[in-house]
Amino acid sequence: xxxxxxxxxxxxxxxxxxxxxxxxxxxxxxxxxxxxxxxxxxxxxxxxxxxxxxxxxxxxxxxxxxxxxxxxxxxxxxxxxxxxxxxxxxxxxxxxxxxxxxxxxxxxxxxxxxxxxxxxxxxxxxxxxxxxxxxxxxxxxxxxxxxxxxxxxxxxxxxxxxxxxxxxxxxxxxxxxxxxxxxxxxxxxxxxxxxxxxxxxxxxxxxxxxxxxxxxxxxxxxxxxxxxxxxxxxxxxxxxxxxxxxxxxxxxxxxxxxxxxxxxxxxxxxxxxxxxxxxxxxxxxxxxxxxxxxxxxxxxxxxxxxxxxxxxxxxxxxxxxxxxxxxxxxxxxxxxxxxxxxxxxxxxxxxxxxxxxxxxxxxxxxxxxxxxxxxxxxxxxxxxxxxxxxxxxxxxxxxxxxxxxxxxxxxxxxxxxxxxxxxxxxxxxxxxxxxxxxxxxxxxxxxxxxxxxxxxxxxxxxxxxxxxxxxxxxxxxxxxxxxxxxxxxxxxxxxxxxxxxxxxxxxxxxxxxxxxxxxxxxxxxxxxxxxxxxxxxxxxxxxxxxxxxxxxxxxxxxxxxxxxxxxxxxxxxxxxxxxxxxxxxxxxxxxxxxxxxxxxxxxxxxxxxxxxxxxxxxxxxxxxxxxxxxxxxxxxxxxxxxxxxxxxxxxxxxxxxxxxxxxxxxxxxxxxxxxxxxxxxxxxxxxxxxxxxxxxxxxxxxxxxxxxxxxxxxxxxxxxxxxxxxxxxxxxxxxxxxxxxxxxxxxxxxxxxxxxxxxxxxxxxxxxxxxxxxxxxxxxxxxxxxxxxxxxxxxxxxxxxxxxx
RNA sequence: GGGCGUUUAGCUCAGUUGGUUAGAGCACUUGCCUUACAAGCAAGGGGUCAUAGGUUCGAGUCCUAUAACGCCCACCA
Numbered sequence: 001x002x003x004x005x006x007x008x009x010x011x012x013x014x015x016x017x018x019x020x021x022x023x024x025x026x027x028x029x030x031x032x033x034x035x036x037x038x039x040x041x042x043x044x045x046x047x048x049x050x051x052x053x054x055x056x057x058x059x060x061x062x063x064x065x066x067x068x069x070x071x072x073x074x075x076x077x078x079x080x081x082x083x084x085x086x087x088x089x090x091x092x093x094x095x096x097x098x099x100x101x102x103x104x105x106x107x108x109x110x111x112x113x114x115x116x117x118x119x120x121x122x123x124x125x126x127x128x129x130x131x132x133x134x135x136x137x138x139x140x141x142x143x144x145x146x147x148x149x150x151x152x153x154x155x156x157x158x159x160x161x162x163x164x165x166x167x168x169x170x171x172x173x174x175x176x177x178x179x180x181x182x183x184x185x186x187x188x189x190x191x192x193x194x195x196x197x198x199x200x201x202x203x204x205x206x207x208x209x210x211x212x213x214x215x216x217x218x219x220x221x222x223x224x225x226x227x228x229x230x231x232x233x234x235x236x237x238x239x240x241x242x243x244x245x246x247x248x249x250x251x252x253x254x255x256x257x258x259x260x261x262x263x264x265x266x267x268x269x270x271x272x273x274x275x276x277x278x279x280x281x282x283x284x285x286x287x288x289x290x291x292x293x294x295x296x297x298x299x300x301x302x303x304x305x306x307x308x309x310x311x312x313x314x315x316x317x318x319x320x321x322x323x324x325x326x327x328x329x330x331x332x333x334x335x336x337x338x339x340x341x342x343x344x345x346x347x348x349x350x351x352x353x354x355x356x357x358x359x360x361x362x363x364x365x366x367x368x369x370x371x372x373x374x375x376x377x378x379x380x381x382x383x384x385x386x387x388x389x390x391x392x393x394x395x396x397x398x399x400x401x402x403x404x405x406x407x408x409x410x411x412x413x414x415x416x417x418x419x420x421x422x423x424x425x426x427x428x429x430x431x432x433x434x435x436x437x438x439x440x441x442x443x444x445x446x447x448x449x450x451x452x453x454x455x456x457x458x459x460x461x462x463x464x465x466x467x468x469x470x471x472x473x474x475x476x477x478x479x480x481x482x483x484x485x486x487x488x489x490x491x492x493x494x495x496x497x498x499x500x501x502x503x504x505x506x507x508x509x510x511x512x513x514x515x516x517x518x519x520x521x522x523x524x525x526x527x528x529x530x531x532x533x534x535x536x537x538x539x540x541x542x543x544x545x546x547x548x549x550x551x552x553x554x555x556x557x558x559x560x561x562x563x564x565x566x567x568x569x570x571x572x573x574x575x576x577x578x579x580x581x582x583x584x585x586x587x588x589x590x591x592x593x594x595x596x597x598x599x600x601x602x603x604x605x606x607x608x609x610x611x612x613x614x615x616x617x618x619x620x621x622x623x624x625x626x627x628x629x630x631x632x633x634x635x636x637x638x639x640x641x642x643x644x645x646x647x648x649x650x651x652x653x654x655x656x657x658x659x660x661x662x663x664x665x666x667x668x669x670x671x672x673x674x675x676x677x678x679x680x681x682x683x684x685x686x687x688x689x690x691x692x693x694x695x696x697x698x699x700x701x702x703x704x705x706x707x708x709x710x711x712x713x714x715x716x717x718x719x720x721x722x723x724x725x726x727x728x729x730x731x732x733x734x735x736x737x738x739x740x741x742x743x744x745x746x747x748x749x750x751x752x753x754x755x756x757x758x759x760x761x762x763x764x765x766x767x768x769x770x771x772x773x774x775x776x777x778x779x780x781x782x783x784x785x786x787x788x789x790x791x792x793x794x795x796x797x798x799x800x801x802x803x804x805x
Numbered sequence: 806g807g808g809c810g811u812u813u814a815g816c817u818c819a820g821u822u823g824g825u826u827a828g829a830g831c832a833c834u835u836g837c838c839u840u841a842c843a844a845g846c847a848a849g850g851g852g853u854c855a856u857a858g859g860u861u862c863g864a865g866u867c868c869u870a871u872a873a874c875g876c877c878c879a880c881c882a
Contacts, residue, residue, distance in 0.1 A: 186878080193882090211881055223882085256882075265882035272881055335881060344881090377809060381877065384808045388878060489809095489876065519810095520876075559818070563810085564875070568817055570831050573844090577830090580844055588841030621821095636819065640829075647846075651839090658840070735847090742848040745836045 002590055002700050006583040008548035012692045016126055024707045025131040027074050029478070035071035036482040037063055038462055038512055039132070040495060041078035041140060043455075044114045045085035048124055050567060051488070053540050055518035057556035059486035060130050061631045062516065064688035066483075067131070068713045074479070075131065076466055078138035079121060081114035083402045083455035084175060084340050089113060090401075099176075103400050103429075110401040114139070124540060128549050129691040131709065138465050140458045141403065146425040149403040149458045151470045152502060153395075154418060161356045161505045162395075164416060168269075168276045169394045171348035172338040173294035173308075177398040178352055180391075180454060183494075185339035188332060195262065195326035196319055198222070201238045201247065206231065207326055209261035211333070213319070214311040215268040216241060217300045218289040221248045223265050223278065225256040231263055242324045243315070244301075251282060270347035273390060288349050292398075308346075353396040353405065353451070357389055357501065367500050367510045374629040375562040378489060378517040385493040393498070395457040402452030404428055410438035411445035421470075460498035463511045482512040489517050489562065516629045519564040538567060550690040551575040557689045559632045578639060579693055582686065585646050586697045589675045592657040593701070596672045605656070605667050606770040608674040610727025611649040613720030614641060615678055622685055623715070631688070638685050645678065648731050655776035663772055677716075684713055726766045730774065733757065733794065737778050740797045751779040756796035758788040 019025060039059060042052055063075040090109050091097055098106045122134065138145060156162035169178040195209045208222070222239045224231040235252045255274065256265050267278050269286050278284060289297050296311045298304040302318075303311045319325045335344050357364075364386050373379035396405065404427045406419035419426045420434050428448030437444045461469070467479040481503075487495060496515060503511035543552050554575025559565045604612065618641040625634035653671040660668040680702055687694040687708050698708035705711050741750050755778070759767065764785055767774055775783060781800065 184878095186880090189881095191881080209882060215881095260880095261882040263882085267882090274882085331881095333881060334879085375810095380809055384878070388807090390879095493877075522875080563818095566817070568831095570817060574817090574830055577844065581842070584842035584845085586841085591841070624821095633819080636829085640819095643829095646842090650841080651846090654841085738847055739849095742836065742846095747837050747839070748847060749837090749839055 002583070002587045002697065004587075006580070006693060006696070008550065008692065009545075011696050012127070012129075012549055015692050015695045016129070018695075019131075019707065019709075020126075020134075022706055023133075024709055025075070025133050027072070027076075027133045027136060029475070030072055032070065032072035034074050034478040034483075035066040036074035036466070036479050036484070037076075038466060038482045038485045038499075039075065039077055040487045040491070041080040041138070041459060041462065042121065043085045044079050044081040044117050044121070045089050048121055048540055050538055050540055050543070051521040053128060053543075053552060054521045054556045054565065055486070055488045056125065056130065057128060057553050058518050058561070058631055059484075059516065060128075061553075061557055061688045062484065062486070062626075062629060063131055064691065064709065065626045065631070067709060068684060068688065068711065070712050073131075074466070074475075074482075075133065076136040076138065077125065077130065077132035077134065078140065078462070078465070079114070079118045080140045080455065080459050081110075081118065082140040082458045083397065083452070084177070084399060085455065086110050086114050087399060087401050088175075088340060089117075098400055106400050111141075114141075124544075127544055128540075129553065131691070136466075140455075141401070143425050145458065145461075145465055146403045148461055148464050148469050149453060150406040150419065150424045150426065151421060152461050152464060152506065153453070153457075154406060154421060154424075156355060156502075156505055157418060159505060161360075162353060163356070164351055164353050166349060166351045167354070168279075168347045168349050169352050170336075170391075171292070171346045172341065172343060173290070173292060173346055174341045174343035175338060175399070176292055178348065178350075178394050178396060179338055179340075179345065180394050180456065183339050184336045184345065185342075186334045187337045187342070189335055190330060190332050191335075192316075193261070193329040193331040194316055194319075195328070197324045197326055198242065199240045200234065200250070201240055204234070204237075206234060206239075206264055207262045208264045208266055210266065211331065212268075212271055212312070213315045214296070214303070214308055215271045215289070216244055216266070216315060217246075217296070217303060218268040218270075218287040219244075219246065219248055219266050220269055220279070220284045220287055221267050221282070222250045223253045223256045223267055224250065224263065225254060225258050226252040227254070228256070228258045228263050234264075243318045243322055253278065253281075269349075276347070286349065290346055290348070292348065294346070352394050354392040354394050355457075355501065355505075357392045360501075360504070361386055361389070363504055364497070364500055367504055370510045371500075371512060372514045374514060374516045375560075378492065378515070378562060381489065381492050382496060385497060393501070395454045396451040397454050398450075399452050402455070403458050404452055405449040407449040408433035408435075408446040409449065410441060410443050411447050412443035413438060413441040415440040416449075417446060456494050456498045459495060460502045463499065463503060464506070469506075480507060481510050484514045484516060485512040486516045486518070488520060490520075492517065514629070517562050519559070519562050522564055522566045543572075547572050547576060548579070548692070550579055550692050553689055553691075554578065554635075557631050557635050561630050561632065578642070579690060581642070581646055582682075582690070582693060582697070585650060586679060586683075586701070588650065588654075589679050590701055592672060593676060596669075596676060598673070598676060601669065601673045603666065603670065604674065605670045605773065606723060606766055607649070607652050607727060607730070607773045608670050609718070609720040609723035610730070611645060611678065612674060612716065612718050613722075613724030613727070614644065615681065616716050616718060616720065617724055619681070619685065619713075619715060623713075626688075635689055638682075642682060642686075645682070648734070650675075652734075652773050652777045656773060663776075667772070681713075681716070683708060684711055723766075726762055729763055729792065730767060730770065733792070734774070734777055736794055737797055741799065744799065746799065746801075749779060751781055751800040752797060753800040754782045754784070754796060754798040755780050755794075756784045756786070757792060758786045758795055759792045760788055760790050763792050 063073050067073045090113050172179050191211045194213055195207050197205050197207055199205050234250045237250050238247050239250050240247050267275050270276050289300050294308050296303045296306050337344050368382050406426045408417045408428050415438050417433050417435050433446040467476045468474040499511050555571045621637045622634045656663040656667050656671045683694045683698050695708050
């Protein structure tokens with residue numbers, strides 16, 4: 001017997017445990033076709049917020065749907081505990097910087113901290129009903145993952161897509177590491193635009209404008225546009241920079257915008273990306289004046305040792321004092337900052353490991369075209385990113401916690417020595433180099449690489465982790481490619497892109513067939529919820545405790561794929577009502593199934609055919625939506641049917657179920673068979689959204705499998721299309737007659753003394769077939785039906801008011 | 806500045822390939838304790854579909870432009 005009230009706290013815990021104990025979501029290869037999902041491993045940086053719940057729930061619903069459709073669903077779950085986010089979390093918890101703690105101790109703390117958070121996260125996702133096989137759980141810094149990341153690196157080295165080179169790279173002097181283009185975030189800041197006078201060596205004065213005067217000591221030349229009438233005569237002359245007292249050539253380049261600033265621009269190594277381009281194009285000298293932690297190098301006269309901002313102020317002051325500062329203007333502009341810490345990025349020049357991006361952009365676009373993107377317009381975002389990428393992918397980070405490069409260098413000549421694949425995973429800091437002497441110079445001493453890999457260098461191998469790349473018993477057969485990648489739109493440029501890059505280099509193929517992109521959760525109108533803003537008003541755990549996981553999933557599953565959603569308590573209320581209704585109607589149905597035995601039956605009552613026909617129609621739409629990854633539209637569609645089922649069908653059939661002596665046993669059986677069959681199917685269809693309550697009801701009423709989540713959707717084939725259509729007209733008439741009662745402020749039980757209808761022949765036949773149901777539902781005493789060519793009309797409703805006493 | 810998206814009832818959102826009087830939930834109003842459910846049921850009011858043009862017999866839906874908002878990117882002279 002179902003309980004009078006559904007206690008979600010008790011039941012959700014119960015089924016969560018049951019699924020785990022009975023390995024309901026276990027993955028084992030068998031003869032079924034595999035549907036595989038490449039789930040984003042959430043970054044371990046402190047908190048799972050409502051935005052995660054939203055997008056992971058949507059993906060999870062697809063796993064459940066595919067399982068119901070009969071696929072062998074491969075749905076692993078992992079956590080990204082790698083790299084800078086974890087380090088920052090530990091630094092925050094310890095209140096100390098990594099450098100103060102020491103490399104070894106710090107790594108240990110990283111492991112401990114991420115373990116602790118991951119077990120909380122696992123618990124939260126389990127409570128949300130995530131149907132993953134936790135036995136396939138992975139971390140991005142475990143020995144097996146490190147091995148795969150290192151294998152991937154060595155494979156790319158072998159294939160010539162990865163190189164070590166001294167090259168300008170983006171540098172964060174807060175995190176003290178190089179970073180990749182994808183890790184940038186643009187910010188608008190107010191700054192000062194400084195107009196400074198320089199001179200040519202033959203005595204002409206010209207003005208340049210700069211927001212970064214501290215870079216002047218790094219100036220290597222001055223550019224003007226060759227078309228610039230005002231300045232082109234300067235080309236070829238030599239400029240003398242006052243205060244700093246250096247001389248540089250004046251060159252021409254059409255990239256200089258005549259109308260920006262003064263039209264004259266200084267090129268420093270390096271202030272921005274254009275500087276780097278010019279530096280390469282004109283083979284300019286390199287003057288690198290910043291230290292890694294954001295100071296001016298000591299060799300710069302007067303300014304050495306100052307912080308960047310201090311140097312900026314001092315140089316301006318010196319220019320002013322010397323009379324070379326023309327004017328200052330306040331300017332608002334965008335700067336590039338490091339997304340992890342928010343600090344403005346600089347450029348540094350040191351040896352870094354890069355993966356070649358620039359030579360294969362066309363291939364990446366091609367692979368993007370082979371993948372189906374849901375919603376389709378997300379594909380454009382990918383293309384746009386690939387077309388705009390300007391750098392090769394720098395994968396080395398001067399940090400501590402992450403995947404070590406399996407590399408040593410010859411102490412004398414610097415030749416890299418790579419680990420042997422069979423020795424992986426290795427840590428060059430503790431393991432010995434796999435060579436006795438350098439093959440190039442014969443030296444027998446080696447220095448370990450101290451850098452670690454970028455987070456994305458590791459998370460981009462999730463398909464490889466999933467397929468157990470490089471192992472004996474691997475899943476390469478059925479995971480190349482995987483069926484689906486799911487993530488939010490913000491990481492198309494990182495996770496999706498880099499995974500495609502790696503898949504292309506390793507296998508020459510796409511990593512997945514489909515990509516499903518979810519939208520964002522907005523805190524309020526127009527404000528994205530994000531960790532950095534700390535504007536999430538609701539904690540997932542509180543929500544689960546207050547509303548239940550099923551209700552939260554209702555919210556997560558509503559709305560269109562890829563569309564942003566505002567967190568709304570109202571949607572939660574709506575979900576709560578729906579779940580309550582599912583419970584109550586199930587109780588009602590259970591009550592009437594005490595003597596029911598399921599058997600072959602075709603002699604359905606007209607109204608039963610109507611609702612079965614409506615269900616068949618609904619389920620077609622439900623499947624169509626889900627096949628297009630539109631779980632929100634599917635849910636909406638299903639919900640709409642369900643309320644119709646409760647408010648109209650059940651209201652009609654209940655009389656027949658209660659009073660067999662009046663309606664007959666076979667008509668009653670028809671009703672029993674209908675509710676039995678449809679509730680089963682409704683529970684299945686709802687189960688992808690509400691895994692808990694549907695399981696509770698299923699176990700009580702059906703239980704033909706270990707779990708409802710192991711059943712299969714089989715579409716009905718009654719094809720009651722005609723009844724579905726005409727039955728709607730009967731319901732219309734019922735609704736209008738109810739309206740008449742309601743408008744007279746009367747109970748719906750008020751008898752109708754006389755009802756006169758004019759009906760077309762089809763509808764008349766239908767009502768005659770369902771005459772007992774029809775009369776009982778409306779409490780009709782006398783019914784008169786006249787014929788009409790088409791449509792129908794209600795000619796008279798006379799209510800029996802005497803009964804009200 | 807570029808790419809993509811959004812704009813429909815007070816609020817949150819649906820609206821298939823263009824086709825009658827534009828839908829739902831919440832909120833609001835009026836009733837109804839009806840042998841599952843008052844966390845319920847029935848009914849009602851409420852919209853110049855962002856704006857301006859255009860295509861069409863017909864536009865919320867297609868085209869063009871504009872505006873506001875959001876996401877991503879480019880802009881450090």
